[in-house]
Amino acid sequence: MECIFCKIARKEIPSKIVYEDELALAFEDINPQAPVHILIIPRKHIHNNLSLTEEDKPLMGHLFLVANRIASEKGIAERGFRTVVNCNAEAGQTVFHLHLHLLGGRPMKWPPG
Ligand code: AMP
Ligand code: ZN
Numbered sequence: 407m408e409c410i411f412c413k414i415a416r417k418e419i420p421s422k423i424v425y426e427d428e429l430a431l432a433f434e435d436i437n438p439q440a441p442v443h444i445l446i447i448p449r450k451h452i453h454n455n456l457s458l459t460e461e462d463k464p465l466m467g468h469l470f471l472v473a474n475r476i477a478s479e480k481g482i483a484e485r486g487f488r489t490v491v492n493c494n495a496e497a498g499q500t501v502f503h504l505h506l507h508l509l510g511g512r513p514m515k516w517p518p519g
Contacts, residue, residue, distance in 0.1 A: 411503035415449050424479075429465060430472050432508075441511025442480045442487070446472050452504040455493040473508045482510035490518075 413419040414433060421433035424444055435443040446469050452458065458466065470489065477483040487510030492499040 409451055409501075409503050411445075411447050411501055411505065412451050415447065425472060425476055427472075429468055432472055432476055435507070439507075440509040440514075442477075442482055442509065444473075444476055444480075444508040446476070446506040446508060447503060453502050454499060454504050455491060457504070469506050473506055476508055477510060480510065486510065486514070488514050 410419065414421045415431050421436075423431060423433045425432040425446075428449070430446060430448055432444050432446045435445050448462075448465050448469065450462075450465070452462065473487075473489050474483065477487045487508060490507040490509065491504065492507075
């Protein structure tokens with residue numbers, strides 16, 4: 407699969423991995439937008455939210471639990487953090503392998519840009 411995040415999951419492209427298990431992988435964003443900016447991806451290639459199926463429901467829950475765990479480890483759980491999933495062009499999706507952004511370590515603005 408010619409997908410950059412599939413390649414990261416297979417470790418064909420280097421990344422700073424902070425967590426991995428049989429279903430998911432988490433690594434540092436190459437262009438961080440906050441002091442903590444981690445991407446959490448399923449090992450399974452999923453194009454974006456619109457490609458999710460019934461069978462992906464537990465997987466999506468798992469990605470959120472992984473995000474919580476990393477937020478705790480990074481010391482941002484109680485301060486606050488944001489989990490973002492961009493879907494398609496107007497949301498700014500640039501990599502078409504579903505990923506959760508975990509952002510924290512600074513105050514976040516609302517609404518997002
Ligand atoms: P999105 O715009 O939601 O599709 O997010 C894609 C994210 O992937 C961006 O924040 C990029 O900085 C990040 N990114 C792209 N290539 C890499 C890479 N090789 N390693 C780590 N993060 C990456
Ligand atoms: Zn992929």
